[in-house]
Amino acid sequence: MACPWAAVAPVCALATSLSGARPKTAMSNGSINHGRILRNLMRLMDVTCGHSLYEVLPRGVQMWLPEQERGVYPDLIVVAGAPLLHDGQADRVLNPCVLFEILSDPTPSYSPEAAALPERGGLFRQCRAIPYLQAYVFVHQTEARVEQFYRADAEHLWGMTAQTGLDSVVELAITNARLPMMDIYAQVDSSLLV
Template sequence: MISTIKRRYSLDEYRAIEEKAEGRSEYRDGEIVPVPEGTLKHSRISGNILTYFTSVFRDTQFEPINSDLRLWIPEHRRGVYPDVMIFDGEPQLNAERSNEVLNPILIVEVLSPSTADYDRQSKFRMYRSIPSFSEYLLVEQDEPFVERYSKQAEGWLLSDFNSLEVFISLDSVAIALSMAEIYRGVVFE
């Protein structure tokens, strides 16, 4: 029987590796986990959402950011790359690192078959440890379907949307996002 030793990385080692890497990886408390590459649908959907938010929030206190910026979750010692994040005011940097932030109010994840369960369960649980975080969108890429979680006094409220004709009310940023806008240019089979 052959045993394998799983190497654990310090946060500094991870950051050094990530700065030179061609692909992205998440940091999971000592473990480095590659992030799967996206699909054309995934890119269109996340691009549509970011473009819409960028246009709507121009000249406001809200700032949308794409997946190039790492979100650091201190309580869980995790570094992740959400598809889209929105900040109310200036993003708070993690110890003056220009590539890690701490304080999104809204996070969007476009679901992939390989990451959907992780995004819905473990990642959502970790996101909830972020004090500023108050709204979460999970967007399917193979059919028009969005799950919206909003933070309430008594817990998190789930609403789902499955029609291109409806709008999703986003309480954290006081706008409505059209399902048709999310899926603009996406062809379903």
């Protein structure tokens, strides 16, 4: 299964946006559980911080990486205030403060041996240089497990928290949002959760 993030070269992205065609990208295959987790996260984030200073943007909106001159598609983007747009393009956000990635099983760039390393999804190293980014959250699809990497200080040091089990609560580092694991995994096929 492909990594749920996809990179699109600028020329290709521009050509497909002008033609109205959707780019062919290496996103996950969209399992029912992936869709349910994404829907649940959207609802939770909208209720907990969508009506305040934050805006929640779904999969399909590009997060633009200026240094790499390409866009990527996280599962969920949270911005503080209004989205800053690259070159006025309405689908290229520059200022994510929280990113969510729903991990598929198996996500090729995910290594259980590297569980303590914040490099899952292949883009964390690149994304953590974004000055607006405060948290990067990985939601596992085959177990009730959520890992959050958060900016610990101005020196680019990152901390990590992990929640496991449906009775846990994820507390987002920046938004003060509390996301009950039971709600994140609502209606997810429990036979697939380890």
